[in-house]
Amino acid sequence: MGVDCHHTESAQPGLEGAALASAVAAAETKCERTRERLTPPRRRVLELLLEADGPMKAYDLIAAYGQDGEPAKPPTVYRALEFLERLGFAHRIESLNAYVPCRMEGTSHRAAFLICECCGTAEEFEPDFAPQFAAAEAAGYAVRTVTLEARGLCPACKGGA
Amino acid sequence: MGVDCHHTESAQPGLEGAALASAVAAAETKCERTRERLTPPRRRVLELLLEADGPMKAYDLIAAYGQDGEPAKPPTVYRALEFLERLGFAHRIESLNAYVPCRMEGTSHRAAFLICECCGTAEEFEPDFAPQFAAAEAAGYAVRTVTLEARGLCPACKGGA
DNA sequence: AACCAATGCGTTATGAAATAACATAACCCG
DNA sequence: CGGGTTATGTTATTTCATAACGCATTGGTT
Ligand SMILES: [Zn+2]
Ligand SMILES: [Zn+2]
Ligand SMILES: [Zn+2]
Ligand SMILES: [Zn+2]
Numbered sequence: 001m002g003v004d005c006h007h008t009e010s011a012q013p014g015l016e017g018a019a020l021a022s023a024v025a026a027a028e029t030k031c032e033r034t035r036e037r038l039t040p041p042r043r044r045v046l047e048l049l050l051e052a053d054g055p056m057k058a059y060d061l062i063a064a065y066g067q068d069g070e071p072a073k074p075p076t077v078y079r080a081l082e083f084l085e086r087l088g089f090a091h092r093i094e095s096l097n098a099y100v101p102c103r104m105e106g107t108s109h110r111a112a113f114l115i116c117e118c119c120g121t122a123e124e125f126e127p128d129f130a131p132q133f134a135a136a137e138a139a140g141y142a143v144r145t146v147t148l149e150a151r152g153l154c155p156a157c158k159g160g161a
Numbered sequence: 162m163g164v165d166c167h168h169t170e171s172a173q174p175g176l177e178g179a180a181l182a183s184a185v186a187a188a189e190t191k192c193e194r195t196r197e198r199l200t201p202p203r204r205r206v207l208e209l210l211l212e213a214d215g216p217m218k219a220y221d222l223i224a225a226y227g228q229d230g231e232p233a234k235p236p237t238v239y240r241a242l243e244f245l246e247r248l249g250f251a252h253r254i255e256s257l258n259a260y261v262p263c264r265m266e267g268t269s270h271r272a273a274f275l276i277c278e279c280c281g282t283a284e285e286f287e288p289d290f291a292p293q294f295a296a297a298e299a300a301g302y303a304v305r306t307v308t309l310e311a312r313g314l315c316p317a318c319k320g321g322a
Numbered sequence: 323a324a325c326c327a328a329t330g331c332g333t334t335a336t337g338a339a340a341t342a343a344c345a346t347a348a349c350c351c352g
Numbered sequence: 353c354g355g356g357t358t359a360t361g362t363t364a365t366t367t368c369a370t371a372a373c374g375c376a377t378t379g380g381t382t
Contacts, residue, residue, distance in 0.1 A: 037378090039330070058368065073333065078369065083330095094255035095308055097368065112293070114302050125300075128292050132273070132311065135286065140316030141275050147256055147310040150293065155301030198349085200359070219339065234362065239340065244359095258339065 011121040014051040023050050027089055045080035049090055055098035055122050093122055095149045112148035118157035172282040175212040184211050188250055206241035210251055215281050216259035256310045273309035279318035
């Protein structure tokens with residue numbers, strides 16, 4: 001990923017087996033409570049995101065969609081991503097044109113990311129937007145959503161070369 | 162721009178005449194001081210950004226490039242934008258795939274934007290990243306750049322319908 | 323059960339955004 | 353001038369995302 005670094009992308013191992021099933025089941029439960037439907041394509045895309053070791057591009061998801069190797073059609077994946085973002089199960093990282101599953105517990109959080117320019121991992125964290133928010137409202141703005149993406153080096157890549 | 166709003170995009174009127182020339186001249190001066198070259202395509206793209214009433218898409222710039230109506234070739238504009246960003250004369254707004262001229266005085270600032278979802282304006286402001294920065298470094302990250310884009314309604318659009 | 327509106331899906335096609343690759347030209351410095 | 357470096361012109365391609373339309377499923381209503 002980085003120009004002068006050859007770490008493999010592994011800082012955020014994807015889920016497998018029971019952990020994966022459990023995460024999907026949790027999403028299912030959450031959907032039932034709000035009368036939303038975790039349909040097969042939505043579930044499949046969520047699985048792919050959860051299994052991945054890092055941010056996934058839309059066309060990576062499209063290529064990986066079919067268990068038999070058959071790709072999905074783009075709208076299938078983009079629609080699923082739209083749903084997953086709306087429900088808070090996934091986030092789009094604007095500066096990467098890529099998507100990650102939500103790693104935070106709380107239902108209502110504002111997503112923010114620490115993106116490693118070396119290994120490509122994107123760690124979600126809970127930011128404190130209070131200062132920005134206050135400044136914006138003082139200027140007369142009504143803020144609805146905030147995108148925060150910090151880029152740099154993760155601990156692993158910072159240490160070694 | 163917004164789904165239920167019909168304000169015209171005018172909150173950030175572009176520069177014209179003397180003001181435009183002055184802004185371009187200031188950029189030129191800054192370049193000379195650092196031995197960078199504000200070549201014709203770079204100057205032209207900067208002009209277009211400064212003249213615009215709001216964020217410009219790359220292909221808007223491409224279409225508007227030639228004074229005679231002739232569009233530019235994409236690499237011409239993308240290279241110019243890369244230069245302008247590097248020098249701090251312009252910023253890319255990730256969540257819009259669009260570009261704005263820098264509206265801040267200081268040479269070294271971290272750009273952040275308040276984006277109106279109604280009229281489309283993007284106001285640059287000087288954010289206070291200290292808390293996020295501290296949190297990230299505490300987690301072992303070496304942060305290099307931060308992208309912050311807040312979306313909501315500007316004062317004008319918030320007030321009226 | 324028959325109906326209907328709302329939502330989601332499959333499919334085809336197209337549009338929008340960005341870059342690769344390579345040849346040519348201008349610049350800078352000694 | 354010569355030679356390295358930086359910038360540009362040009363063609364083509366890749367990557368990312370959505371429009372449009374008809375069909376299927378769902379869930380409630382008569
Ligand atoms: Zn999240
Ligand atoms: Zn890393
Ligand atoms: Zn700026
Ligand atoms: Zn507005």
